[in-house]
Every structure is written in C-alpha cells, then in structure tokens.
Amino acid sequence: MTSKLIVALDFDNEHDALNLVEKLDPKSCGLKVGSELFTLLGTNFVKQLIKRQFNVFLDLKFHDIPNTVAKACKAGADLGVWMMNVHASGGMSMMQAARKAIDSYGVNRPILIAVTVLTSFNQNELTAIGVTAPVIDQVKKLAILTKESGLDGVVSSAQEVKIIKSACNDQFITVTPGIRLASNSNDDQSRVMSPRQAIEEGSDFLVVGRPITQAINPELVVDEILSSIQNI
Numbered sequence: 001m002t003s004k005l006i007v008a009l010d011f012d013n014e015h016d017a018l019n020l021v022e023k024l025d026p027k028s029c030g031l032k033v034g035s036e037l038f039t040l041l042g043t044n045f046v047k048q049l050i051k052r053q054f055n056v057f058l059d060l061k062f063h064d065i066p067n068t069v070a071k072a073c074k075a076g077a078d079l080g081v082w083m084m085n086v087h088a089s090g091g092m093s094m095m096q097a098a099r100k101a102i103d104s105y106g107v108n109r110p111i112l113i114a115v116t117v118l119t120s121f122n123q124n125e126l127t128a129i130g131v132t133a134p135v136i137d138q139v140k141k142l143a144i145l146t147k148e149s150g151l152d153g154v155v156s157s158a159q160e161v162k163i164i165k166s167a168c169n170d171q172f173i174t175v176t177p178g179i180r181l182a183s184n185s186n187d188d189q190s191r192v193m194s195p196r197q198a199i200e201e202g203s204d205f206l207v208v209g210r211p212i213t214q215a216i217n218p219e220l221v222v223d224e225i226l227s228s229i230q231n232i
Contacts, residue, residue, distance in 0.1 A: 004199065005225055006057050006175070007027040008209035014041055020212075021049065022137075023219045028226060030055035030082060032207055038155050043079055045076040055082035057175075057207075061115050063087035064098035066088040073112065074101040081110050084116075085155060088142035090113035095149035111173065113153045116160075119178040136160055147172055158198035165202050181211045181221070199229045 007029045012015040017037060033046055033055045038060060042139055049056050058081040062069045069086055076084045084215055086098050095114060103107040116139045131138055136159075137141065143154050143164045151171025161174045176198050191223075195206055208225065215221045 002055065003027065003029050003226070004203075004205050004229060005195075006032050006055075006205055006207045006220065007038055007212050007222070008032040008059075008177070008207050010209045010210045010213060011037055012040065014045065016046075017041075021052065022216055023056070024054075024222065026053040026055070027220075028222055030057055030205075032057040032059050032209075034059045034097075034197075035061075044088075046081065047081055048128040050080045057081070057083040057085075058110075059085060059086055061087050061096070063090045064094070068096045069094050070097040072111075073098045075103045077105050077110050083113065085113045085115055086151075086156065087147045087226060088116050092145060092149045095146060095151055099150040108191075111152045113173060113175055114142070114146040114149075114151050115155045116146070119155075120158045123132040125190060133206065134149035136163060140164065143168055153204070156203075157186070158193040158201045158203050173204045174202065175207060177205045177207040178207075179208045183227075194228075195225045195226045196232065199232045 003056050007024065009031055022125055031049055035058060043112050046056055058076050062072050063086065069090065073084060079123065099112055102112060117135055119133065126135055126138065139160045143166055147168045153175065155162060156174045156176060156177045157178055164174055165172060166180060179193065179195055181194065187208055198206055212218045212221045
C-alpha cells in the first residue's frame, strides 16, 4: 500500500538531502523533489532516489506552451517519477497535452496533478495578480478545469479538500502541503493543518517538509505522523 506521507526534500545541497534519505524507509513515505534541489542536482539525483525504491513526486509545476509542457512530462515519465505536477492556470490545452504525453505509459504512468492556488497565497495576494474571486472559488474553478482536462487531481490545502471532492469526485486526488505538527509555526504556508486533521478532511497525500527535515530524529517524526493518521 502506498504511504500517504510525502517528505519534501527542501535542501540546498546533496549531502544534507541524502543524509535525511538514508534515515527514511521507502515503505513509510514518498519523497518530493522541488525546483531548488532539481536545479542543483538534476535527474541523476532523482534516479538515486528511485533506485532506493522511493516514490518520487517531481514538484516542478510546469507552466508553458502545451508542446513544451508535454515534452517535460514525457521526460518525467521516462525518468520514472511516481507523481508530477503542472499549473492549472496554464489552461486546458496545456493540461490535456501533458496528460496525452504520458498516456502511453499505461498503468506505469506517473500520477499527474495540477496546482490551483499556491498555499502561500492569501486573498490580498490573489487580488494583486488580478484575480478578484475569493480564494476558494478560484481553487474550485481550477480544480474542475483540471478534472475536465483529464488529470488525476490537484495540490490543495486541507481546508479546500471537501469542496474539491464535492465538485469533482471522491476519486479525484488531493495532495496537501502546508502540513505542520502542533509544535511548529506556520512558516510561509497561509492555509495549514495538522496531519490528522488533513486526512479527516479527505486529503489523499500529505506533503511535510520542515517538521521532518529540521527534526533531530526525523524517522521518529515520520512514525509519529503515520501513527496519527492510522485508522482514519
């Protein structure tokens, strides 16, 4: 069974990233590689993680013309990543091209999800870029567009999961960042929730970064999170 926990490898060097990876069990969690680490270390680093049997979420949020995004998604599928994402604001044509590019991989294709509204955004920041709709309305609108484009789900804060599931369906995957433990501050995520709360809201996968990556005993934090969401 695939773990609901994804650890965000938000590091600025390979040594620290691999030091954490060596303490983690691929049966307990997947790993997220974002723009910083991927730009620093490239595909060889991702291959190392896959070789260690980890499910890898390639979090590069592709947003470009359809042909370019399609080729990027095919490259991700060739790499063997488990999940990757695009920006829903790239539009239906872009998302459809992305999905079509990986269809030939069949059951082995990566899970393809879209980013609706970044979880760091609040209403003022959304308005500042010209979107006057309430955050939740924009999230719902882009989630529906994502589903209609044939993608598997969206990145979503836990507060929006029920609305997204209702608008799309329960099988539509929701991947939730902004997860914090009770003892952690909110850092730079505006819409946050605990692991148990997020799963109770219906989140399918949880992305956790600093509470694990900055822990003295990260493997114990992983166990704590998994225990907290058991039997939900």
